[in-house]
Amino acid sequence: MTSNTLSTSTTGALPRPVPQRTGRLLRLATQAGVIVLALLLWWFASATLPEATMPSPVETLARMGQLALTGGFWDAVGQTLLTFAAGLLICTVVGVPVGLAIGWSRIATQSTRLVFDFLRTIPPIAILPLVLLIYGPTFEMVLVVVVLGAIWPILIQSVYAARQGESLLAEMSASFRVPRRWFVTHVFFPGSLPFVMTGLRVGTTICLLLTITGELLSGAPGIGFQIQDAQLSLDTPRMYAYVLVSAVLGLLVNGGFWSAQRYLLRWHASNRKESAR
Amino acid sequence: MTITGSKKLQQAAGGNTDVALAARGLGHAYHGRNVLSSIDFEVRRGEFVCIVGPSGVGKTTLLRCLAGLQASTSGTVMIAGEPVTEPVPGVALVFQDYSRSLMPWASVLHNVTLPLRANGTSRAAAREEGLRALTLVGLDDVAAGMYPWQLSGGMQQRVAIARALAYNPALLLMDEPFASVDAYTRADLEDLMLRLQRELSLTVVLVTHDIDESVYLSDRVIALNGSPASVADIVEIPLGAERDQVGTKSTAEFAALRGRVHALIRGSRGSADATEARE
Structure with missing residues (x-):
């Protein structure tokens, strides 16, 4: 085995995994099957439940199609995406540097742990009434709720990320007299990225959920408000159409995140396609 | 900077003395417990020296002190005639x-x-x-x-x-460099190091727990002994410049040297076991 890896490494040719076409087809088929099953269940529920509690899939999708032709629909989607993106941006710009800075110092990590654990267990919805009093049902109000809810996983993961400043790579850098600035930009940041990305992934999902929840509970403009408005006007197909839209948004955001992570962490063990070992 | 650093180091080492690295009365304690005590040795320029001792004897601590990654609690490390307080160039x-x-x-x-x-x-x-x-x-x-x-x-x-x-190192420090690879690869890497040391006139200090490896590679073997560890003895290895895995290791001379180093280390392990038994 060793002689094998020796020879492949010196010629530079690594064994390439054979693409498994049949496996992929099977996976697509089972995925499609599960979707069909879910739609059938939905249809069954809509047929058996009392009228006006749940529209059928066809009715909902048709309504979604109608809505997609209106400007109000896209305004709501745009508003929700704007709040979500602004929230995620603030959480990242504040949470990552603050977390890394705290994690850099052992004392700072230990002394802040209790406060962060306390703050992150407060449900963001619990402070919603207060924020609503201050800002009213506005973009700013939802943004505050989103940031207060989503910043913790990002910040705490960044603290963990910085703890690997004590790793063997830090020792190696010290022994080769790598200047601190160079170490931070070329060794520390790339090394902390996997941890930071884990926090960002959790934070991204929380951002989207809280955006829609905040809009729904406060009446601030966006998809959440549309869901609430449809419910109040007993327009269940419209309500379900918007619920479906929020699910689609979630899928898109999550998918976008995964491809970004696959690119940024293509060197990380979780994404390695081939290895000589 | 590196290059000038190592040149300066070589000049300083070659100028007044041939000594690349020296440990003088080096000792280290963790939380009041002595791990290393009065370690004394010198490494000359162009020499291949192995520091050998059983696992847990404090070899890595010693190497970290030599590299300037860790301050020793007593004694000094001299590289190119200067005391080491942090990692030095070269x-x-x-x-x-x-x-x-x-x-x-x-x-x-x-x-x-x-x-x-x-x-x-x-x-x-x-x-x-x-x-x-x-x-x-x-x-x-x-x-x-x-x-x-x-x-x-x-x-x-x-x-x-x-x-x-x-x-472009004036001094190469290696901490158990071949302990995590299989035996075949290890032999390859040992021969690689012998060749590189000869061709580039490197000064190498290699820490290992493997007696065969230390004898095979070294011009001199520093055997660590006791708890806290100190230098039991420094064994000259007159096996010549040309060595090979099969031939050299089957000579009577190799066996004798190996036995000598082994005896030095067993001495230390015996006393360590006795200490553990008492605790």
């Missing part, structure tokens, strides 16, 4: 754990050139030095473009050795 380190000492996000070449680039060498010059160092350890341009984790363990340790060579 001293390169190779770690046991190659997979954690190489950056997985950077190509093999970038790993090798990191110390040069960080210390101000231009991109082009660093690339040239890096490729030259990789050639010395038997890795080609294709391997240079790969990630370290695409290579086998032995190849990864070659990358770590190349990184140290590219640094």
